[in-house]
Amino acid sequence: MRIGELSAATGVDVETIRYYEREGLLAAPARQTNGYRAYGTSHLERLAFIRHCRALEIPLADIQRLLDFAARPTAECGDIDHLIDEQLLKVRARLKSMRALEKQLGELRKRCNAHHAVGECGILHELVAAAHGEACACHGDALSSTGGKRK
């Protein structure tokens, strides 16, 4: 199977497949005499596994760990549970902040429905009010956990 066929079979972009190989997630396949990558069914399965994990937003580094576990079937699986638990916690935390966000944006949106001059725009007023530290309809305490990476 050439890379384009693997791509079509899995729905994964050709560039992404090569990227996974570079990152060591997908084993480097054999090559045809012309240098083209030649994939087998094991690659197909592995790639499907990776994509399934990615659909669950598991980071590539953790997928690597899962693959390592899968290769040692006699090991303890506690770490797998833990990994999924952590992923679940991450998702729940994010969900919580997204819900707050939706509410805030919704409140903000209500401030302006008509077309008028920017100077009268309730949305902009509200955003500027926040800059003065005044109470504002849209904004609770969501300044933390905005998605940026903090150490």
Place this chain on the structure above:
Amino acid sequence: MRIGELSAATGVDVETIRYYEREGLLAAPARQTNGYRAYGTSHLERLAFIRHCRALEIPLADIQRLLDFAARPTAECGDIDHLIDEQLLKVRARLKSMRALEKQLGELRKRCNAHHAVGECGILHELVAAAHGEACACHGDALSSTGGKRK
């Protein structure tokens, strides 16, 4: 006000403040004779505005646009409404996929609660089953919109 004080006053990291300046979001301040940045209250307000928008996960490019609008108070504000609407749509779409995600991870997590060998681990089995295209408890149709940028 020096950069450290501005940072303390707003809770924005010093490096981030300099980053906003480089990106053109925050006007370059005057300099003291020693080369240190000297900020005034206008910078403080503007930075608070930016952070408030970022807390709403408005992209920097859109914040730039909002700032441009604010500078021309006689313009029409329809575009502001539109910008917030789009942001709201983005958040709602993301919220939807996150909810599905939580459900899937929750299902997956149920597959394994005890410590036993990896070969028996329901989680790993489930993930591998997906690789074979079998039906799996955790996975609906969330392969699209996983956060990666697609064109």
Place this chain on the structure above:
DNA sequence: TGAAACTCTGTAGCCGCTCCAGGGTCAAGG
């Protein structure tokens, strides 16, 4: 006086891709 805390510039790294340039390879059609 000297050490700690601050500031400066410039650059590289993070994640997970995505896209591009500049080439080689191959099958089908004229």
Place this chain on the structure above:
DNA sequence: CCTTGACCCTGGAGCGGCTACAGAGTTTCA
């Protein structure tokens, strides 16, 4: 036989929004 177009290759840059250095100068306090 030659061209066209689809495919494949490598290597490198770019995205967003920071974050983290290195290596230098400056200020502040004991």
